[in-house]
Amino acid sequence: MNLILLFQDDFIKPDRVTLKERRAEHIFKVHRAKIGDLLTVGILNGKIGTGKLLSMDSVKREIELEVKLINDPPPPLPLTLVIALPRPKMLRRIFQSVASLGIKKIFIINSWRVEKAFWSSLMLEPKNIEHELILGLEQAKDTVMPEIHLKRLFTPFITKELSSLKANASNITAITAHPKGVLPCPQNINQNGILVMGPEGGFIDIEIDTLEKAGFTTVNLGQRILRLETAVPFIVSRLYSSI
Secondary structure, X not given: OOOEEEOHHXXXXXOEEEEOHHHHHHHHHHHOOOOOOEEXXXXXXXXXXXXXXXXXXXXXXXXXXXXXXXXXXXXXXXXXXXXXXXXXXXXXXXXXXXXXXXXXXXXXXXXXXXXXXXXXXXXXXXXXXXXXXXXXXXHHOOOOOOEEXXXXXXXXXHXXXXXXXXXXXXXXXXXXXXXXXXXXXXXXXXXXXXXXEOOOOOOOHHHHHHHHHOOXXXXXXOOOOXXXXXXHHXXXXXXXXXX
């Protein structure tokens, strides 16, 4: 936890917070902080600053901090990520990863190769999604919560919502990563982008056709076939040199 994420409910005064449970345990056991120590903190969707440790109750496992929030969080990546719903265990790691990378808009979509049972996973409950995103924000010292959108109908989403999103943006790179892509994935675009990635096994041909008709260029990553959880940070770091 490189940043302790604060919530409005934590504040007992305008500049004081009380922390319990997971965050307090982390300060006790990992930071091994002492009275007077300064910790990096940030308010959800707001400023980043410092928290001065005022008191520690080892019995209640409770900590009080005096906070000063003065700095902006790191800028977001100008990228919209669209991924076909993967296995729940993989999705957990992907949520953490995309939050750490600074991606703020993510669409989770259906496709022919996505197992129907995945849509019933507890991992898709809002509280569970939020938990994983928080872990990613804490890792990257960010405070701005990504938006997660679940879309179970492939064709209407691609032909209406996603194509409209592309059409309404200027200077945008819109690509689909797929092993059968002829063109190589672009590098260092450093501009607005939409990245679409398929499930294990990739999109089927008709889905690729639908994406191409919507204006998305199909690209490949080279000879190696990567797992989605590996491919996401690989492609994003290739597209944006500022990470």
